[in-house]
Amino acid sequence: MTKLSVNINKIATLRNSRGGNVPDLLKMAQDIQDYGAQGITIHPRPDERHIRYQDARDLKTVVHTEFNIEGNPIKKFMELVLEVKPTQVTLVPDAEDAITSNAGWDTIKHKGFLQDVISEFKRNGIRTSIFTDPDVQMIEGAVATGTDRIELYTEAFASAYEKGDKNGVTPYVEAAKTASAMGLGINAGHDLNLDNVRFFKENIPGLLEVSIGHALIAESLYLGIENVVNLYLNKLKD
Template sequence: MTRLSVNVNKIATLRNARGGNMPDLVQAARDIEVFGAQGITIHPRPDERHIRYQDARDLKKTVTTELNIEGNPVPEFIDLVLEVCPDQVTLVPDAPDAITSNAGWDTRAHGQYLKGVIDLFKKEGIRTSIFVDPDPEMVRAARDTGTDRVELYTESYASAFGKDPEAAVAPFRRAAEAAAAVGIGLNAGHDLNLDNIRWFRQQVPHLLEVSIGHALICESLYLGLEKVIGLYLKHLQE
């Protein structure tokens, strides 16, 4: 079964829009776990425009499944991860002003840098994952960093899915096979939704985890959070 980690950034965005603590991010994470999700993902950025660094500390105390912290490994982010010690850290090469993640790492060009960061996290027992494009070469090069997993950046799949599902998923299948060949675990995320996730899950082998936030929260506005969590779990099991 592929595990579902829910990214709660959008809940934090809504909270920050009015100040105060409504909606309560920590309570929302608790509810998401009760509804069946197997993990909580957060992506704090330096300007704290949605997830704040304190949120990471608070969630560490309350998440009972798995806490995954995503982000660019700048010094402040590294310090936060080492302080909180989440179950997993996902390294994403996004610029400070990026609206959302828009590319994976070049694991050949940045391999030594990534290895140094990953060594720090692995000494603390934190599982590591590298955000990469669906390129078998990038996946194979990730092995030399010592990472436990890669997370495939799925925006290109989501964009092309409506026109040609088979062509859209083919690069991800090849990347998944490359990951299995070099002994790296496989995650995926970005723009996956209820329309495209079942096909992705059925066609991409060895998929351990998906991280979904924006689409899941948007769909929940119409369908309800508990129902949406259940629908994702159903699609991931079929």
Template structure:
């Protein structure tokens, strides 16, 4: 079964819009795990417009599954990750003013930079993952950095799925085969939803984990968090 890690950034966005502590990010993380999710993902950004740096520390003692922290490895982020020591750190090259992640790493151009970061994280017992586009050269480049896993950026798949699902999935299938040959673990995320997750899971081999936030929270507004998580878990079996 592919693991489901729920990104709770949107819960923090809703909280921050009103001030105070409702909805409570820590309580939602507890509930998400109680409902069966196998991980919690957060993506703190420098402007703290959703997940705040304080949240990162508050969540640490209550995440009993896998704790995945995503972000651009600026110094503040790196220092925080080394202090908190999550299960996994996912390195994402998003600009400080980006609304959401919109591209993977150039793992060839930034090989030395990534390799140095990854070595430090792994020496501290933190599993590493690199956010990458579905490009075979970038997969091979990722392997050369020493990372444990890659996270396939799935926006292109989500956009193409409704038009031609076979064409949309093929680059991800090819990348997954190559990543597995190179002993890289395979994660995926971005715009995956209840509409496309089963097809992605059934066609992309060796898929270990998906991180889903925006779509899952939107779906939960109508159906409830518990019910939506159960549907994802069923489709990922």
């Protein structure tokens, strides 16, 4: 099956908004794995507004499935990844002040830079993946960087699917076929959710892993809150 890696950034956002350690990020990561998720993803940013760099270090002792660290390979990020040595590093070209990732790499323009970064991570035994748009030319460019995998940026698909346009998956199908033919593993992420993820998986050949965070946490508020409210009511009964 396609593996599910849960991005826990939003859990860290909630913790940071109040101070202290509630919710406990490490316990949540452990619980998510115990519930069956096959990986944990984090995306630390330079301002540490959600995941802190120390979280990455602490999670290393907790994540017993696949540990995926995403981010723009600035010097501080690279040093962190080389220290922690996760299962996978996913390179994302987001600006330091970006709210969320919003574009894949231009693998042709940044070929030399990506080659240098990827070779350093691979020398340290870390699997590499790079965030890409569903553009065959960019997929072909990714091969030259030496990356092990690509992560297809799925916002465009999700937006089209929400509007009822299932043809929005077509560029992703072509990108996946190209990647597979050229020996690249295929991951995907961004705006995948309970409504669209099955359709996406069924249409993308060779899909190894999806990384889902915001939607999964938001859906948990709805699908899990009834249970919690009733637990409180039971506690408060005469």
